[in-house]
Amino acid sequence: MLEGKDIGIKFGKRWLYRHVNFELKSQHVLAVIGDNGVGKTTLIRAILEQQKLTEGALTWPDKKPVIRYVPQERPDAQDFPLRISEFVSLSFDQGIRPWMTRAEKDQIQHILDDTHLVELADQRIDQASGGERQRSYLAQALLVDPGLLILDEATANLDNIAKYELMDVVKHYRDHHHLSIIMISHDLEIIKEYADDYLLLKPEGSEFGQVKDLDVSQLEVGNQDHA
Numbered sequence: 001m002l003e004g005k006d007i008g009i010k011f012g013k014r015w016l017y018r019h020v021n022f023e024l025k026s027q028h029v030l031a032v033i034g035d036n037g038v039g040k041t042t043l044i045r046a047i048l049e050q051q052k053l054t055e056g057a058l059t060w061p062d063k064k065p066v067i068r069y070v071p072q073e074r075p076d077a078q079d080f081p082l083r084i085s086e087f088v089s090l091s092f093d094q095g096i097r098p099w100m101t102r103a104e105k106d107q108i109q110h111i112l113d114d115t116h117l118v119e120l121a122d123q124r125i126d127q128a129s130g131g132e133r134q135r136s137y138l139a140q141a142l143l144v145d146p147g148l149l150i151l152d153e154a155t156a157n158l159d160n161i162a163k164y165e166l167m168d169v170v171k172h173y174r175d176h177h178h179l180s181i182i183m184i185s186h187d188l189e190i191i192k193e194y195a196d197d198y199l200l201l202k203p204e205g206s207e208f209g210q211v212k213d214l215d216v217s218q219l220e221v222g223n224q225d226h227a
């Protein structure tokens with residue numbers, strides 16, 4: 001669904017990387033990995049058309065899908081005393097209509113159910129736990145039924161139970177809603193469990209392949225569990 005061909009990004013005189021090649025297959029999970037500062041988020045910004053490539057191209061062989069981006073933390077979510085159900089519903093474009101239709105309410109209910117948030121629907125998001133907040137960001141992203149979901153270190157601050165809970169929801173949507181996923185992660189266990197392919201970014205030459213063939217010895221030791 002997405003092809004990156006000979007991508008290079010340069011800031012000033014410094015190349016972050018050159019000759020980056022990868023492919024995101026439909027309903028696959030692509031893990032983008034690499035050391036801190038190598039340019040993982042910059043590549044995501046390029047996919048979101050917020051960053052120009054210096055060379056190479058990103059192409060969508062079919063129609064470009066609806067894309068939703070889930071970051072590690074959303075400081076804006078903390079600024080308003082919204083209930084989780086209200087936060088999730090912000091994805092709807094209601095225009096000037098202040099109420100939700102029956103169909104929209106049903107969709108919210110469905111997504112809250114899938115993300116295990118039904119009992120927390122009236123909880124304020126600024127008072128929710130890290131795992132509950134991440135599931136709320138995910139629910140908001142999934143509400144519009146995207147074709148591509150981008151997770152930017154979405155599990156980095158979560159404990160073992162919460163991160164597997166979150167990724168199981170993502171996996172369910174991948175399997176049942178024709179969803180493809182790009183995830184930035186430093187967590188090798190999560191990558192091995194949930195990702196199909198990997199793109200290892202390195203200034204001296206990037207590598208794309210299947211996770212089952214990933215040689216973990218070349219990754220920075222101790223970098224797995226933090227952002």
Ligand SMILES: Nc1ncnc2c1ncn2[C@@H]1O[C@H](COP(=O)(O)OP(=O)(O)OP(=O)(O)O)[C@@H](O)[C@H]1O
Pocket residue numbers: 011016034035036037038039040041042043227
């Ligand atoms: N607009 C910009 N102008 C100049 N330099 C930039 C710009 N955007 C990013 N950089 C630099 O590019 C490098 C890569 O940043 P990026 O955030 O993409 O790395 P990352 O791999 O996501 O890092 P981390 O794992 O720490 O989140 C950094 O050195 C950053 O300072």
